[in-house]
Amino acid sequence: MDELAHTNVPGSQREKRYQNVEVILSAGIDVYSTVNIQHLESLNDLVARITGVVVRERIPDYVLDEADAVVVIDVTPETLEERLQEGKIYAPEKIEQSLKNFFQRRNLIALRELALREVADTVEEEGNTSSLVGQTCNVHERVLVCVSTYPDSVQLLRRGARIANYMNARLYTVFVGHPERFLTKEESLHIDICEKLCREFSGEFLHFKSQNIAKKIAQVAIDYHITQIIIGESQQSSWRRWLKGSFTQRLMELIRHQKIDLHIIATEK
Numbered sequence: 001m002d003e004l005a006h007t008n009v010p011g012s013q014r015e016k017r018y019q020n021v022e023v024i025l026s027a028g029i030d031v032y033s034t035v036n037i038q039h040l041e042s043l044n045d046l047v048a049r050i051t052g053v054v055v056r057e058r059i060p061d062y063v064l065d066e067a068d069a070v071v072v073i074d075v076t077p078e079t080l081e082e083r084l085q086e087g088k089i090y091a092p093e094k095i096e097q098s099l100k101n102f103f104q105r106r107n108l109i110a111l112r113e114l115a116l117r118e119v120a121d122t123v124e125e126e127g128n129t130s131s132l133v134g135q136t137c138n139v140h141e142r143v144l145v146c147v148s149t150y151p152d153s154v155q156l157l158r159r160g161a162r163i164a165n166y167m168n169a170r171l172y173t174v175f176v177g178h179p180e181r182f183l184t185k186e187e188s189l190h191i192d193i194c195e196k197l198c199r200e201f202s203g204e205f206l207h208f209k210s211q212n213i214a215k216k217i218a219q220v221a222i223d224y225h226i227t228q229i230i231i232g233e234s235q236q237s238s239w240r241r242w243l244k245g246s247f248t249q250r251l252m253e254l255i256r257h258q259k260i261d262l263h264i265i266a267t268e269k
Helices: 017-026 041-051 062-066 077-085 090-098 105-128 153-167 185-200 212-222 238-244 248-256
Strands: 142-147 172-176 205-208 228-232 261-265
Touching: 017 062, 041 105, 041 153, 077 090, 077 105, 105 248, 142 153, 142 185, 142 212, 153 172, 153 185, 153 228, 172 185, 172 212, 185 205, 205 212, 212 248, 248 261
Parallel strands: 142 172, 142 228, 172 205, 228 261
Antiparallel strands: none
């Protein structure tokens, strides 16, 4: 069934073609289909920013997630342009308009990269959920920035976002609060600012409570397949570090065998 994301003709029993596929699958019949990367719901805003076009025909992400296998059909932008010019995609009267708008060379390059990343994510997820206990398959870098109630957390988050950008990595930010300690109004506002800033950097903000902050961060790093952890300089007094050991040392010990790099960033006091 071709063009998975398209709308059925008026008067059809179901609105979308992917809904037809769901019915066929429920009858125990295998389905092979095709879909372009720009039709994936979660990528709609990103595709609009790249191309300037809001794609109306979309499929929910779960449709792709439930597929038994996903195969990327990868061709160069030049090949796509040739196919367009030869009339293999659109009618002759639409060719020139398409080449000047959605199918500009820069758009085709970006869409190709999106498609390759999507398939790489799928392969990586399958590897991480396989039966090989304790083994992961991290194709992409993942950066975890650890913020606290200290004001320098905003500076740390910005630095972490730049590092994630350089590495072309996913960005996560985590705040671990103590379950028996309530945040002040100023501290709560500060954490809200960190969360907003993280989302502006297209990152995911994680908020947990634990009496053992280092242990919780280490567990988060394992659960989210983090490859790079970013922390600020310790704010503990020297006597407290001597008495309990530094937070940095405890965290390093916990992630020692996880193949995770730890970055300690100097921030302004």
